[in-house]
Amino acid sequence: MIECIELVKRYGKTQAVDHLNLHVDAGEIHGFVGPNGAGKTTAMRILATLCAPTAGDARVDGVSAVHQPQQARARVGYMPDFFGVYDNLKAWEYLDFYAGCVGMDAKARRKRIDALLDLTALSGKREAYVDQLSRGMKQRLCLARAMLHDPKLLILDEPASGMDPVARAQMRDILREIARMGKTVLISSHILPELSEVCTSMTVLQRGKKAFSGTMTELEKRLHGAPLVIRLTQTPDEELARRAAQRLSELLGSAPAMEEDVWRIETQEDVQRDAQALRMLMELGVPVCGFAREHATLEQAFMEVTGAYEAQSHL
Amino acid sequence: MKLNPIFESSARRRMRTWRTPVILTAYMAALLCIAFNTLFAFFGDGVRIAQMRLSTEGYIWVTALQLGLIVVVAPALSAVSIAGERERQTFDLLRVTGVGTRRIVLGKLMENFAFIALLILSGAPAMMLFHITAGISLAELVATLVYLMVIALEALTVGMAVSALCRRTITAMVMAYLAICLLGGGAWALAKHGPFAARYTYESLQALERMGTAQILMGMPVPVFFCPAVGLVSLLAQQTGILHRTMQQTMRLFDIYVAMKAAGFGAVALVSLAASALSAALLTAFAVAALRMQDRAALKRG
Numbered sequence: 251m252i253e254c255i256e257l258v259k260r261y262g263k264t265q266a267v268d269h270l271n272l273h274v275d276a277g278e279i280h281g282f283v284g285p286n287g288a289g290k291t292t293a294m295r296i297l298a299t300l301c302a303p304t305a306g307d308a309r310v311d312g313v314s315a316v317h318q319p320q321q322a323r324a325r326v327g328y329m330p331d332f333f334g335v336y337d338n339l340k341a342w343e344y345l346d347f348y349a350g351c352v353g354m355d356a357k358a359r360r361k362r363i364d365a366l367l368d369l370t371a372l373s374g375k376r377e378a379y380v381d382q383l384s385r386g387m388k389q390r391l392c393l394a395r396a397m398l399h400d401p402k403l404l405i406l407d408e409p410a411s412g413m414d415p416v417a418r419a420q421m422r423d424i425l426r427e428i429a430r431m432g433k434t435v436l437i438s439s440h441i442l443p444e445l446s447e448v449c450t451s452m453t454v455l456q457r458g459k460k461a462f463s464g465t466m467t468e469l470e471k472r473l474h475g476a477p478l479v480i481r482l483t484q485t486p487d488e489e490l491a492r493r494a495a496q497r498l499s500e501l502l503g504s505a506p507a508m509e510e511d512v513w514r515i516e517t518q519e520d521v522q523r524d525a526q527a528l529r530m531l532m533e534l535g536v537p538v539c540g541f542a543r544e545h546a547t548l549e550q551a552f553m554e555v556t557g558a559y560e561a562q563s564h565l
Numbered sequence: 566m567k568l569n570p571i572f573e574s575s576a577r578r579r580m581r582t583w584r585t586p587v588i589l590t591a592y593m594a595a596l597l598c599i600a601f602n603t604l605f606a607f608f609g610d611g612v613r614i615a616q617m618r619l620s621t622e623g624y625i626w627v628t629a630l631q632l633g634l635i636v637v638v639a640p641a642l643s644a645v646s647i648a649g650e651r652e653r654q655t656f657d658l659l660r661v662t663g664v665g666t667r668r669i670v671l672g673k674l675m676e677n678f679a680f681i682a683l684l685i686l687s688g689a690p691a692m693m694l695f696h697i698t699a700g701i702s703l704a705e706l707v708a709t710l711v712y713l714m715v716i717a718l719e720a721l722t723v724g725m726a727v728s729a730l731c732r733r734t735i736t737a738m739v740m741a742y743l744a745i746c747l748l749g750g751g752a753w754a755l756a757k758h759g760p761f762a763a764r765y766t767y768e769s770l771q772a773l774e775r776m777g778t779a780q781i782l783m784g785m786p787v788p789v790f791f792c793p794a795v796g797l798v799s800l801l802a803q804q805t806g807i808l809h810r811t812m813q814q815t816m817r818l819f820d821i822y823v824a825m826k827a828a829g830f831g832a833v834a835l836v837s838l839a840a841s842a843l844s845a846a847l848l849t850a851f852a853v854a855a856l857r858m859q860d861r862a863a864l865k866r867g
Contacts, residue, residue, distance in 0.1 A: 300657055302864045323663045334655045338578040350570025351662035395658070 251276040251403055251434040252297065257306035259292050259458075266292040267303070268458035274436065274451065276311075276402070279429050281445035282438035284455035290438045291331065293455070294405050297436070298328035311402050327396035331408040333388045337381040341372060341391055344380050345398060352399040366394035370424055386417025393424065404428065406437045410444050422448055476519055478502070480531070481540030482511040494536050501527050519543055571664070571672025575646075576679060585680075592634060592684050596691035599627050604694060621805045624695035628709055631688050632797055635717045636749070639681055640741035643724030646673040647856065648737040666856040674725055674849060681717040685710060705804045712800055712838055716793045719841045720745060722848035729855040748844075749792055773827035781828040782836055789821055791844055796837025798822075803830035 254272035258265070267289040274280045282290045295301035296308045299319040308315045315322040335344065342363055349359040367373045370390040375383060383391065389409055396404055409425075410418045425448050428435060439445050445452065446466065453463040462469060486494070491508060498515060499505040502523060506513040528541050579585055603623025647669065650656040659669060689710060695701045724741040731737035773781055789795050802825075825833045 298661055300660060300864070301866075320663055323661055326661070328658075328661045330654075330657060332654050334653070334658045336574070336578060336653070336655065338581040339574065343574065343577065347570050347574040348658070348662055350568075350573065351659060351664040353663075355567075399662075 251278070251311055252280070252436060253307075253309040254293065254297075255307045255309070257293065257296065257308055258304045259289070259296065259301065260304045265458050267296070269306070270455075270458070270460055272453060272460065272463060274434060276434050277429070277432055278450045279425060279435045279437065279448050281449035281452040282436060282455065283445060283452060284438075284461075287457075288455040289458035290455055291407055292458075294328075294407050294436065294438065297403075298326055298405050299323055300328070324399065325402045327399070327401035327404045329389075329392050329396040329404070329406045329409060331411060333385075333392060335380045335383075335388055335391070337379070339380050340377050341367065341380055341383070342376045344391065345394060348395050349398050354398065362398060362400075363394075366397055369397075369427065370394045371420060384417070386413045386420065389413065389417070389421065390424065393421075397428075402434060404433055404435045404437075406435065408438055410439055418444060476543040478515040478517060478524065478527070479540065479542055479544045480506070480513040480515070480536075480538060482513070483537040483539045485510045486536055490534065490536065494531060494534055497530055497534070498527060501530065514544075569668060569672040569675060571659075571669055572675040572679075575673065575676040579676065579680060588638075589684065589687050593687045593691070595634070596627050596630060596688045599623060599630060600691040600694045604698060620695060620698040621700075624692065624699045624701055625801050625805060627688070627691050627695070628713070628797065628801060631685060631692075631713050632716060632793065635681065635685070635713060636720055636745060636793070638684065639677070639717050639720035640724035640727075640745050641738055642677045642680065643674065643721040644728045644731075644737040644741035645734040646677060646725065647728040647852075648731045648734045649728075651732050652734050660860065666860060667853050670725060670729065670849060670852045670856060673728075674721060674852075677721050677725075678714075678718055681721065682714055685713050685717060699805070701804060709800060709804070712796065712834070715838055715841045715845070716796070719748075719793065719845045719848070722845045722852065723748065726848045726852040726855060729852040729859060749794060751788065773824060776827070778828045778832050781824055782832060785821065785824050785828070787840075790833075790837045790840035792837075793841065795821070795825070796834055796841060799825055799830040799834035799837060802826075803834055 252272060252274035254270050257267050257270040257272075259267040266287075270289070270293060272293075282294065284290050292301060293308075296303050297310060297315050299315045299322050303316060307317070310322050311325045313321045313325060315326070336347075339347070345363045345366065346359055349362065354362065364373070367376055370393055372387060372390055372394065375387060380388070380391065393404075393406070393409065396406070406425075410421050413421065422444065425435060425437070429448075429450075437445065437449070449466060451463075451465045452469055454461040485491075495506055495508065495513075498513075502515055502517045504515050504517045506515045524541075524543070528538070531538050531541075600623060603620055603626075647656075650659060689706070692701075692706055692709065696703060696706060723744045724737070727740040727744060728737045731740060776784075
């Protein structure tokens with residue numbers, strides 16, 4: 251659905267996007283992560299036909315956003331990181347205005363607007379003035395605006411910024427619903443847990459370059475494995491602890507770091523071996539009350555990937 | 566008929582603000598003050614023939630005030646329209662809808678014109694009073710209202726052209742007023758001091774009157790017809806005749822006035838009306854081209 255080929259954007263001496271190659275399949279919710287100034291918004295604006303790249307091409311559903319902007323616009327719904335709402339306009343009128351701009355006829359408009367207000371949980375605010383809506387509601391209204399012409403791709407730049415937890419949860423549910431509708435979503439956010447909960451794949455940008463791109467599972471694999479954390483009801487006696495540590499070391503290939511009633515083993519994830527380890531601990535009589543892999547948060551993954559990228563680029 | 570969504574939405578928003586009724590009321594009040602002042606003087610001391618002239622002067626004042634208000638209000642309205650979209654950061658959202666620059670300019674222009682037309686029409690009752698007292702026919706009143714609307718359209722397109730170029734509303738407003746001053750004042754200055762001015766003196770009036778209307782009109786400097794005041798003076802002189810006498814007495818306000826008189830005020834008013842309409846059309850085309858150019862520049866800028 252999205253294809254960026256050697257995409258470059260320079261602002262004077264600043265390289266905002268640096269030979270970015272990207273591929274996102276249809277139906278994915280793809281996260282765009284990176285520190286401020288990494289080039290996320292620029293890349294998104296190029297895909298939304300609002301910015302011309304210095305070199306390279308960006309394609310949406312096989313259509314070039316650079317060379318065929320009109321055709322590309324029909325396939326893209328764009329929601330910027332600012333509200334962009336008019337005052338003295340009711341919610342339905344706001345949508346009706348943009349529906350008219352995209353060339354929708356009056357009959358189709360009403361049905362579409364009702365459906366989108368319903369999807370974004372704004373049906374109750376149909377007659378409310380846009381400038382009197384809360385931030386979260388405005389964001390959802392902007393999302394509805396971006397979906398008016400039923401685009402295949404939705405580009406959402408920081409859609410949850412400044413929202414309270416309830417509004418963020420609502421936005422998350424809406425995004426999942428949109429994904430169920432078969433749309434592809436490209437979403438950037440600084441609130442990384444938000445992305446980890448909704449995204450199926452992700453690209454990490456650093457200084458305009460791609461530091462990582464792949465599925466969430468691939469991102470986790472990039473890390474040093476998820477450590478196995480064993481929690482005990484009480485600290486076992488020294489002899490039992492020694493024997494357990496030795497058997498775990500033989501089985502998993504790594505010795506546990508023991509801190510009283512919490513043991514941590516840095517090892518690659520393997521369900522079969524993990525099951526064997528648990529069985530062995532039970533047989534030895536170790537008082538286990540917790541046995542799980544501790545997966546890295548997206549923040550950890552992000553720091554890991556960008557950190558590794560920084561180190562690599564300094565070499 | 567498919568209504569331009571930009572026109573529809575902007576008109577709806579404008580009519581909802583408190584400013585709109587305030588502007589309309591203030592505008593009507595200003596015109597009615599002058600109209601009633603004239604009427605009180607007219608009826609205050611019994612109706613005499615000499616007071617007919619007083620009433621006609623009232624009509625001239627109301628019309629001139631309409632022109633003045635239009636020239637002040639119109640550029641301010643249109644100058645903020647496109648620049649305002651940029652400042653509000655809603656212009657990008659319009660761009661991604663694929664709505665063309667021509668539709669944006671025409672939508673905004675139509676909406677601004679609808680409001681100005683409403684202002685002008687709201688001044689019509691004040692002007693109608695002179696139909697009773699000054700012998701101004703209804704056809705003449707309609708002609709004056711049409712002329713004012715064309716001038717308003719011209720002033721709006723000046724603001725629109727500037728708005729398409731500017732990124733900030735305040736810059737657009739200042740530029741629009743400068744452009745209006747240049748259009749009106751520049752044409753007047755050219756008429757008074759330009760290379761053609763010396764040709765039109767009262768001494769040359771008789772010689773001019775021997776020439777045909779078309780010949781005189783073709784000899785006049787073209788920018789003169791683009792000056793809104795020239796057209797309005799001609800129209801009022803044609804309708805009332807008073808202006809003609811006042812001009813003869815005070816003289817030299819317009820050296821070109823001699824040529825206007827010789828060519829016939831009606832003809833000058835018509836040419837001036839056509840020039841204003843042409844200028845409005847050209848400025849609209851310029852605004853569309855300027856917006857397209859700015860669009861391309863914005864695309865490169867990102």
